[in-house]
Amino acid sequence: MSSTTVTTRTTTRPRSLAAVLLSRRGAVYPPAPAAAAIPAGGDVALLEADLVDRGYLLAPLLRAAFAALDAPTLGAVGRELLGDIDRALGADREHVPLLRDFPDTTPHDTYTHYVDRVLTVLFQRPEQPCVLCGTVESVVPVSPCAHLVCGACFDGADFSACPVCERRIDPSDPFLRPKRPRRQLFRRAAPPERLRLLSYGGDLAARQADAARELDTLLSRTGALSPQDTDDLEALLAARTRDDLDRLPTTVPGRETKARLVVWLLADPAATPTTLPVMARLIDTATDVLRVLAVRSGGDAGLVEIPRFAAVPRPLRRALLSVLDTLDPAQAAQDMRRHRRAWIHAAELLHPFEHTDRFPRAALAFAALRGTRLGDDALSAALRTAAETVDAIDVTGPAVTASSWSGQVEAALAARDIAGALTLLERRPGELVRRLDHLLRLIGEGDEDGASAVVSALERVVPRVAPAVLLSALGAIRTRIRERVARVFFPKGAAAKTHVIDDERPTLPAALVRTVVDVLTAEMLRRAGNAAPVEVAVVDAALDAVVAPFTERTASRALVTLPRGSELAVPDGRTLRLFLHWMESPTSGRTDLDLSAAMFDADWRQVGVCDYTSLRFASHAAVHSGDLQDAPPPLGASEFVDLDLERLGAAGVRYVVAVVYSYNNVPFGDLAEAFAGLMLRDQPGNRGPVFDPRSVEQRFDLTGSSRACVPLLIDVQARTMRWLDVVKGVTGTHHAVWRHADALATLAHRLTDLFASGSRVGLGELAVWQAAARAATVVVRHTDGSRSVYRRRDGEDVADFAARIGSPDTDAHAGEGDDGDGPSAGPRLAYLLRGDLELPDGSEVFALYPLSQDAARVRLLAAADMVTALDPRSSILGDR
Known part of the structure; x- marks a missing residue:
């Protein structure tokens, strides 16, 4: 078994409203x-x-x-x-890397370079010939480390730090001679894949209107927001007033989003008379109340880490108790039991038993949580009265007790009581879908009644289940007809662990899997059909390799919002340059981060590494810029690794796994800043700037309590990059690739198998469902430039139409009829990898790389919006 930890920091440098709208809409005002x-x-x-x-x-x-x-x-x-x-x-x-003329001056023999440094430390003496080359009067101390460095052996025009200890030195030290100019490219680098058009947003009023629309989009999301979206939500809320609260939605489906909105409402004490009623309208579960208490105390809306709660003013205390009083006490007590210690602390602030006369049902829920002893006092009498209409709370004994719903479910499943488990699970539709695999495994061979009961219950509950839950179940169930070697879990948490374990489950009957998949797919198609119809839709087949977003709360803040597990083609003839930059803070002290690349063959056997222990792999196939071992402000430290895919393939490498380690075990979140990324360069070698903003394709933050990050995997043979965006759990210090090679191979191998198996629904599938449900004609653009046109036939229902899209059964050859490019076609719905298609004003478009799409003319969608659009309450796509 292997495991990794995914973690993100909850706070970062705040962005301005202009920066938020620039990244989200590509608009300037x-x-x-x-x-x-x-x-x-x-x-x-x-x-x-x-x-x-x-x-x-x-x-x-x-x-x-x-x-x-x-x-x-x-x-x-x-x-x-x-x-x-x-x-x-x-x-x-x-x-500024350690070797300023990288990659040309990177030593070919890392071991010899290391030995020279050690010999210098041990035997170099002032005013003596150099112990390495014998040159006289070439040895000088550098400041502040005072290491004796030979200017003939170590080129001060190339090194940017002490060559011996590889730490930054005084920029004015005579050893650091002026840098030689790097050779410039003879032609401008090719445009990046992420090339984007900046649109004219309008005046100040238009900016406020666009900000309001972006806020509405985030508030409509059904799942937890990514850290970047969370930052944007806070910036958008900070830019508006609390005067016009009628514009806020009546419901906010995302629980964590709702908590942040409520805390923003309560942040202005002067607005309490108007904000408290809005808060009461939004909150509908006991856990919502706990989230609000946690967020206003500086904690996590996901309740992964619950802080000590801040004091609650009396008006807010009464408002929260009044909300709890409207809930079913048994259900509220069940919710409270999930975070029992936090609720007991909350009770100390809310004082529910002091207001039993005004909020008896809230007091009953707290009494059930605490197992309050009953007697002849007024409190006991009030609790007995409140319990008269609540079946699941017992007040006939010496203490208040409540039956455990989860315990009943577990008991029914353990007893293989399918009917009893379904009766309980139908009360919570999401839990039924999450436990669907377990229920299907309980069905015995030939048990048609059991199979029918599960499928019927599923049909009844799916209309009330969040789309992300349905998509997760669909992907997991449809692959259960094949034996799998391993299972991969992504548990919720600010420090969520990705577990890889052996898969010992028996396969499920193909007919039963097909039936369940049909039910889930039919529900997705039904929901997609709720949006406004269009005549023509365009779908890029390349989106099949892009995974629908999941576990977004642990996603990295990144330049390109790429869902975890997605795979993108690497253009031919380009050199990949990984980069890392970090800067120490007073709390972190000296910090040594290491950018590394681990190489594996087709069977996931380690072939080699490119890191501080081996600065070159296969001569020029992978080249490291040198190991900087501290990063004092204001310069910080930067490291690079160049990857030549042609040479790597010739050296027997199939996979390259990029890793960032904190060598001395300082958490990334303790640093003043830390980020890494990927550049696509046109020519290898020392040509052009070492960091070229034009060639940056991805840049992401390193945050949280983790010490090892595994951002991406490169398939050398297929010429693809898979975005993993996970961090690896490590212990101790002196982290390096060779210490973790086996764990890295297992992690990357199993994640690759998972995402390639179809266990996660792709954006291409979502696009086909929504296009089939809304359009009469669907144009599929293939990666080779050809197009296939599909027109809905007479009597063809949405499910059959969706199943036909992408198959050879087309209705027109490439270039005929409505190909999606001509003005006669007028596609108003498009799902594109690159936004290189001209669309009519008012069209709806998802483009991973927006390119020429103008937010002033079209409605830009994010990947998360495609999932939210499958919520029956959503208005992301079209009119409802």
């Missing part, structure tokens, strides 16, 4: 030009050139708006825009 302003005119070209060097283009309307500004205003707007973009790319920091 320049100020209106002054009446007597002299337009900057040609200065716009300079700003545009800077933007192109970062992978961004200006829409014509935005260019015209910039050109109308005077020079000082344009300069201020441009600096702010470039600053936001640089922070997103990681270009706001100076990236």
Whole structure:
């Protein structure tokens, strides 16, 4: 068995409203030009050139708006825009590796380089010839480490730190000679895959309207938000007032999102008379109340780490008790039992027994939680009266007791009582779907009544289950006809562990699996059909390799929001450059992070590594920039690894696993900043800047309490990159790839098998379901550039139409009829990998890389919005 830990930090550097709308909509909102302003005119070209060097283009309307500004205003707007973009790319920091002429000057023999450093430490003496080369008067001490360094053996124009201890030294130290200019590219680097058009958002009023729309989108999400979306939610809430609360939705399906919204409502004591009624309308479970107490105390909305609660003002105390009083006491007591210690602490603040006359049902729930002793006092009498209409709470004995729903379910399952378990589970539809595999395994061979009972119960509950739960069950169940070697779990938590264990479950009957899958798929198609119909929809077949988002609360804050497990093609002829940057903080002390790459063959046997112990693999196949061992501010530290896929393949490498370790076991979250990423470069070697913002394809934060991150896996033979976004549990110090090679192989192997097996529903499937349910014609764009056209036939229902999309049974050849590109087709619904399709105004489009999609003309969707659209209450897609 192996395990990893996925963790994210709950706070980060706050983003401005402009930065939020820039990343979410690609929109810019320049100020209106002054009446007597002299337009900057040609200065716009300079700003545009800077933007192109970062992978961004200006829409014509935005260019015209910039050109109308005077020079000082344009300069201020441009600096702010470039600053936001640089922070997103990681270009706001100076990236200086240990070897400034990397990769050309990376030592070919890491061991010899290490021995030279050791000999220098042991035998080098001041005012003596160099112990390595014998050169006289070439040995000088460097500051502040005072190591004696030979300028003839170690090139001060190449090293950016002490060559002996590999720690930063005084920038003015004479050893650090001026850096030699790097060779420049003879041609501009190719545009990045993530190339994006910046659109003109409008004036201040338009910005507020767009911010309100983005807020509504986040509030409509059914699952937990990612850390990046959580940051955006807080920024969007901070930018609005509490005057117009009628615009808030009447329900917020995401429990953690709801808690954050309620805490924002309560943050202004002066607005309490208007915000408390809104809070009471939103909260509908006891756990909602606990989440609110946790978040307003600085804790986690997911209740993974519950802090000591802050004091509760009297008006809020009464409001929370009144909400609890409207709930079923038995259900509330069940919810409270999940976090018993936290609720007992909450009771000390809420004082429910002091208000038994006003909130008797709330007092009864707390009494059931605590097992309050009963007697002849007034409290006992009030509890007995409140329990008269509650069957599941017993007050006839010496203490208040409540039956355990979860205990009854477990007992029924242990006794193989399918009927009894279904009766209980139907009260909580989500739990029935989560336990669906267990229920199906209880059905004996030939037990048609048991199978019919489970399927019938499933049909009754699926309309009330969240889409993420249904998608997870669908992916898991449909692969149960095949034997699997391992099972992979992604438990909830701020420090969620990814467990890999042997799969000892027997396979399920194919006919039963097919029936269950049909029920789940039919429900997804029914929900997709609730949105407004369109004539033509376009779907990119490449989205089949992109996984529908799951466990988003542990996703990394990243430049490109790529769901965990997704696989993307790596363009031919490009060199991959991994990068890492970190900066120490006063709390972290000296910190040594290490960027590493582990190489494996097709059978997951280790072939080699490229890290601080081996700076080169197969000569030029993988090259490391050198091991910096501290990162003092303001420069910090940067490390790089170049990967040449052609040479790696020739050296017998099939898979490359990228890893970031904290060598001395300092948590990533203790650092002032830490991020890593991936660049696609056109030419290898020392050409162009070591960090080129234009070539950055992905950049993500390193956060939380973890000490080892496994962000991605590269399939050298298939020329693909799979986004893993997990962190590995480690203990002790001196972390290195060779210490964890077997665990890394197991982790990467099993995650690859999981995501390639179909156990997770892909965005391509979601796109096909929604296109089939809404469109009369669906155009599928294939990766080779061809297109297949599918038209709904007479008498063909949505399920059959969806099943036919992607098959050879097409209704037109490539280039015929409605191909999705011509003005006659007018596709108003598109699911694209790259947004390179011109769509009519008002169209709805998901594009992993928005490219030319203008948020001012079309409605941009995120991957999470595609899942939310399958919630019956959602209004993300079309009119409901």
